[in-house]
Amino acid sequence: MDNPGFMSAPPLETPTAPSPPWRDVLKVYLEPATLRMLALGFSAGLPLLLVLGTLSFRLREAGVDRTTIGYLSWVGLAYGFKWVWAPLVDRLPLPPLTTLLGRRRGWLLLAQCMVIAGLVGMALNDPRQGLTPLVWCALLAAFGSATQDIALDAFRIESAETRKQAALAAAYQTGYRLAMIWAGAGVLWVAAWAEVAPAMAAGAASGAAAYQNGAWKTAYLVMAASMGVGVLTVLLSAEPAPNEGRHSAAEIAASRALFAATGVPVYGVLMFIGTFFFVALFRLRPADTGLLFFLGAVFLPVLALYVLLMLWAARKGLRVPAPPQLVPFAAWIDKAFFDPFADFIRRYKWQAALILALIAIYRISDVVMGIMANPFYVDMGFTKDEVATVSKIYGVVMTLAGAFVGGVLSMRLGVMRVLMLGAVLSAASNLLFAWLASRGHDLTALIAVVSADNLAGGIASAAFIAYLSSLTNISYSATQYALFSSLMLLLPKFIAGYSGAFVDAYGYSQFFTSTALLGVPVLLLVALASRLTTTASTSTSTSTSTSTTTGAADRQ
Helix, strand or coil, rough: CCCCCCCCCCCCCCCCCCCHHHHHHHHHHCCHHHHHHHHHHHHHHHHHEEEEEEEHHHHHHCCCHHHHHHHHHHHHHHHHHHCCCCHHHCCCCCHHHHHHCHHHHHHHHHHHHHHHHHHHHHHHCCHHHHHHHHHHHHHHHHHHHHHHHHHHHHHHHHHHHHHHHHHHHHHHHHHHHHHHHHHHHHHHHHHHHHHHCCCHHHHCCCCCCCCCCHHHHHHHHHHHHHHHHHHHHHHHHCCCCCCCCCCCCCHHHHHHHHHHHHHHHHHHHHHHCCCCCHHHHHCCCCCCHHHHHHHHHHHHEEEEEEEHHHHHHHHHHHEEECHHHHHHHHHHHHHHHHHHHHHHHHHHCHHHHHHHHHHHHHHHHHHHHHHCHHHHHHCCCCCCCHHHHHHHHHHHHHHHCCCCHHHHHHHCCCCHHHHHHHHHHHHHHHHHHHHHCCCCCHHHHHHHHHHHHHHHHHHHHHHHHHHHHHHCCCHHHHHHHHHHCCCHHHHHHHCCHHHHHHHHHHHHHHHHHHHHHCHHHHHHHCCCCCCHHHHHHHHHHHHCCCCCCCCCCCCC
């Protein structure tokens, strides 16, 4: 690949390779590597809802209070912090499994076994008898799922040449979406089917009094068994050819020499300290100071100062001495994390703070509202079959339709305009849930609200993914995109943990209205980022990749 900053003379003639016939193109989707990614995508998508959305439905039906359900949503932060252990999954061998299966398949099998163990543990534990065992099992499943995502990215990239990567990605996304339907709607259908005399139970009681743990036990055991699709695929697959990365031994040696002579970057130290500081904040409870005061006067200002300090240290190039024993590890981390981060800071300078702020809060309305969606359905009296059909199947279809519309509009109108449109629609659609809260059990209203909400989420997601792709340097595209995609979940997931406490204090209507208001700062940041994009497009276009990949936002 040519250096994007180096201008070389064009060749006199560049013959155009003939396009392959459609028949050969479509045959790619029947190749073993593509079919493997379909099955592995199913394995990757299965655990997500089971430890987040579906679990919140189960807990609310069991009578668990909304405040506790909100705090338990922090289990999903495992997906936001997976970049921390991603280099270990990428490089570290697992002696027994690596010897037998290879590095990629060894990590995949270990991660899948963790997911299965976590789901089985969630099936065998009754939340009415105590939440601690169930929470630890959910954490195990989430950690295994995040680890599986890391290993699968490497497995997919190494399984086929570049020209076939789009087909592999499409197959992966198809399997992922099918798994989300199965884990969202399928688990509710299985639980409803496994209930003992459901009609009599519904007539006699509702909510916690009608909760049947045996039905949920059956449903989660079926989901754990469904992970066998991924396990079997890993065992029957061949280990892909290893890709040790683009960093040569000379580059690593140069980094070691630099660190030994000058020390490690201060901003790198702050990144790791901030990770543990962020986790420590989860132990705080705002009951003594008030929820809004805690978030507005304590957490957000501290976070803003921390980010500005980290950016300042990166711009100044500050370093601190490092013990000789840590120099090899620091050099490795430098190539894995800090080089892509430093490249981003160099390209955008202080404007990086604006971009990072937009990434951190763009999905805040969706994520914070989504944690309480399933408890809301339970409290409004919607049955498992109704939620499964409307929200988990029809809703996914509408999200995909929105993603398609968002992709088309992004190409026609520009990413930033659709990014603004998506932000407006996502925030406004939350007001529809406030209206639905006043309607009670109204299936027609539920269909209308879910339609508008998921369509808006799909449009916003398509534009947002295209925007993230446009920010990455082509030399660091994978790492920078992984960091961006993790960042977009951290703050929303953290604030979403307090959503149950807010609902208990103010009610559903106030909660949904407040989540809509959370989208107002997003509109301001999008407007400022649009000006930045217009100004910077003429000076940085040669160093960025402008992929317009589309995707869909998911309600948890």
